[in-house]
Amino acid sequence: xxxxxxxxxxxxxxxxxxxxxxxxxxxxxxxxxxxxxxxxxxxxxxxxxxxxxxxxxxxxxxxxxxxxxxxxxxxxxxxxxxxxxxxxxxxxxxxxxxxxxxxxxxxxxxxxxxxxxxxxxxxxxxxxxxxxxxxxxxxxxxxxxxxxxxxxxxxxxxxxxxxxxxxxxxxxxxxxxxxxxxxxxxxxxxxxxxxxxxxxxxxxxxxxxxxxxxxxxxxxxxxxxxxxxxxxxxxxxxxxxxxxxxxxxxxxxxxxxxxxxxxxxxxxxxxxxxxxxxxxxxxxxxxxxxxxxxxxxxxxxxxxxxxxxxxx
Amino acid sequence: xxxxxxxxxxxxxxxxxxxxxxxxxxxxxxxxxxxxxxxxxxxxxxxxxxxxxxxxxxxxxxxxxxxxxxxxxxxxxxxxxxxxxxxxxxxxxxxxxxxxxxxxxxxxxxxxxxxxxxxxxxxxxxxxxxxxxxxxxxxxxxxxxxxxxxxxxxxxxxxxxxxxxxxxxxxxxxxxxxxxxxxxxxxxxxxxxxxxxxxxxxxxxxxxxxxxxxxxxxxxxxxxxxxxxxxxxxxxxxxxxxxxxxxxxxxxxxxxxxxxxxxxxxxxxxxxxxxxxxxxxxxxxxxxxxxxxxxxxxxxxxxxxxxxxxxxxxxx
Numbered sequence: 001x002x003x004x005x006x007x008x009x010x011x012x013x014x015x016x017x018x019x020x021x022x023x024x025x026x027x028x029x030x031x032x033x034x035x036x037x038x039x040x041x042x043x044x045x046x047x048x049x050x051x052x053x054x055x056x057x058x059x060x061x062x063x064x065x066x067x068x069x070x071x072x073x074x075x076x077x078x079x080x081x082x083x084x085x086x087x088x089x090x091x092x093x094x095x096x097x098x099x100x101x102x103x104x105x106x107x108x109x110x111x112x113x114x115x116x117x118x119x120x121x122x123x124x125x126x127x128x129x130x131x132x133x134x135x136x137x138x139x140x141x142x143x144x145x146x147x148x149x150x151x152x153x154x155x156x157x158x159x160x161x162x163x164x165x166x167x168x169x170x171x172x173x174x175x176x177x178x179x180x181x182x183x184x185x186x187x188x189x190x191x192x193x194x195x196x197x198x199x200x201x202x203x204x205x206x207x208x209x210x211x212x213x214x215x216x217x218x219x220x221x222x223x224x225x226x227x228x229x230x231x232x233x234x235x236x237x238x239x240x241x242x243x244x245x246x247x248x249x250x251x252x253x254x255x256x257x258x259x260x261x262x263x264x265x266x267x268x269x270x271x272x273x274x275x276x277x278x279x280x281x282x283x284x285x286x287x288x289x290x291x292x293x294x295x296x297x298x299x300x301x302x303x304x305x306x307x308x309x310x311x312x
Numbered sequence: 313x314x315x316x317x318x319x320x321x322x323x324x325x326x327x328x329x330x331x332x333x334x335x336x337x338x339x340x341x342x343x344x345x346x347x348x349x350x351x352x353x354x355x356x357x358x359x360x361x362x363x364x365x366x367x368x369x370x371x372x373x374x375x376x377x378x379x380x381x382x383x384x385x386x387x388x389x390x391x392x393x394x395x396x397x398x399x400x401x402x403x404x405x406x407x408x409x410x411x412x413x414x415x416x417x418x419x420x421x422x423x424x425x426x427x428x429x430x431x432x433x434x435x436x437x438x439x440x441x442x443x444x445x446x447x448x449x450x451x452x453x454x455x456x457x458x459x460x461x462x463x464x465x466x467x468x469x470x471x472x473x474x475x476x477x478x479x480x481x482x483x484x485x486x487x488x489x490x491x492x493x494x495x496x497x498x499x500x501x502x503x504x505x506x507x508x509x510x511x512x513x514x515x516x517x518x519x520x521x522x523x524x525x526x527x528x529x530x531x532x533x534x535x536x537x538x539x540x541x542x543x544x545x546x547x548x549x550x551x552x553x554x555x556x557x558x559x560x561x562x563x564x565x566x567x568x569x570x571x572x573x574x575x576x577x578x579x580x581x582x583x584x585x586x587x588x589x590x591x592x593x594x595x596x597x598x599x600x601x602x603x604x605x606x607x608x609x610x611x612x613x614x615x616x617x618x619x620x621x622x623x624x625x626x627x628x
Contacts, residue, residue, distance in 0.1 A: 146327075150331055154331055154335065155566060155603040158599065159335070162339065246455060246457075273469065284461070
């Protein structure tokens with residue numbers, strides 16, 4: 001485990017390390033906050049940087065792309081259905097005459113929006129729930145966590161599908177139903193973290209100084225449990241985007257004119273047998289690339305925050 | 313041990329009741345009564361009221377829930393008004409085929425993932441290890457239906473080795489067993505997704521074990537690499553896999569659902585999918601609750617199995 005030189009005061013902790021050239025013997029560590037060390041570790045991981053770049057590319061592609069590449073994505077055009085790539089349509093057109101490249105951009109917007117929003121909901125709810133349970137302890141903790149156990153035992157995709165039969169028309173609804181069943185894992189993680197944190201000296205010190213519980217949670221426990229949460233967020237995004245794709249594929253996607261990548265793959269089986277490869281593989285490839293990027297980032301973040309694995 | 317099992321069983325029963333309650337309430341919010349499915353969307357209010365009264369849907373939710381639980385205990389999961397059959401009979405008819413699909417996919421994925429993980433751990437950081445790790449990562453990030461589509465494109469449509477969908481003629485498990493070509497693609501697709509997650513864990517578990525003294529001892533006393541790997545490493549590295557398999561049941565169910573829809577294979581997953589389209593609430597309710605029960609049982613069995621397999625673990 002890395003051993004850090006004693007930290008002199010808060011100023012040096014957050015400011016630039018006031019350390020000159022490494023003395024002979026080189027045992028002195030550069031003082032940097034855990035966050036900076038984690039960031040450095042993350043940037044050293046080449047796969048993670050690729051993942052981050054891919055994700056940034058897709059955010060730009062989906063949200064800035066349509067500003068540059070203008071296509072009609074609301075009115076169907078029966079004259080140009082199922083055209084193969086070429087001639088003004090780099091990726092061809094789909095069965096309604098929508099330009100496929102433009103459609104991938106629009107579908108990517110909703111996929112990313114639902115992914116980020118669902119993971120945001122899950123993370124906020126889970127963090128608050130977990131820290132309350134961990135801090136309260138005793139019977140409150142027991143009751144709260146048994147409830148989490150129950151919800152976790154319900155297969156995620158099945159219950160989400162049942163809810164999606166009624167609530168899946170808009171991005172907000174999809175994000176809400178996905179988020180409302182994915183806060184359970186962050187809640188467990190944060191509770192576990194809080195259980196160890198609450199016995200630490202700095203939390204005792206804060207208690208002795210008379211902080212209220214809310215301050216304890218917001219100011220001390222959540223920031224210290226944040227690394228666990230951040231790692232989980234990226235996996236949540238990946239899972240939400242995948243789940244949205246499943247919903248779309250099974251026909252419980254967004255309502256016209258909104259569309260997501262999963263909705264576009266809804267008829268993929270027919271496209272494959274008709275030989276319309278451009279309606280299947282570009283969308284599917286984008287989907288896999290975004291999910292893969294999120295997973296790579298998540299893995300790297302987990303390694304970066306794990307002090308035990310950290311190189312010195 | 314027995315005390316532990318009894319206590320865990322009691323908890324499992326409570327959790328199952330909780331699962332049933334949550335699912336029941338959610339579905340009740342979505343649709344308080346299946347009356348419109350039976351009498352049609354334009355049914356007369358009086359007829360609706362009479363039907364609800366006759367079938368007990370006018371009673372308080374909790375009273376309905378208690379009746380439902382009582383019926384479940386007697387093996388009655390309600391009646392599918394869309395398919396005019398009891399849900400229990402429907403499940404009895406379809407579950408065998410689904411169990412065959414999941415079971416063979418699970419066995420196949422373990423048969424691939426365990427040796428693969430060990431091989432990766434032994435040749436860690438080689439080109440082969442990196443290739444398999446990257447492939448696993450891609451598979452892991454891929455929706456199962458997309459993998460299925462790729463397999464259909466190449467193996468079924470382009471090369472014509474396997475049929476693109478499972479034939480309607482396959483109605484029994486025995487039929488599926490005697491026509492292996494029909495189910496190859498569904499099983500392989502489902503297994504590939506599992507291999508991606510299983511072999512990752514197997515690799516790291518084997519890596520942990522390879523660094524331990526007992527492996528060094530086994531090598532020092534002159535055992536061949538093969539004996540070290542099969543007799544010493546495999547058994548110990550498999551221990552975490554027991555838990556993983558127990559925990560993978562919800563994913564198997566979800567995977568089943570997608571694969572059955574994709575290949576038009578008539579198991580309970582496809583039954584559930586049809587019920588989603590028809591809003592056939594008793595089928596939906598039964599499938600979600602059954603999935604929950606399987607999940608709880610999977611966890612329980614995994615805990616007990618680990619304790620049986622690993623004498624170091626004492627349950628108290």
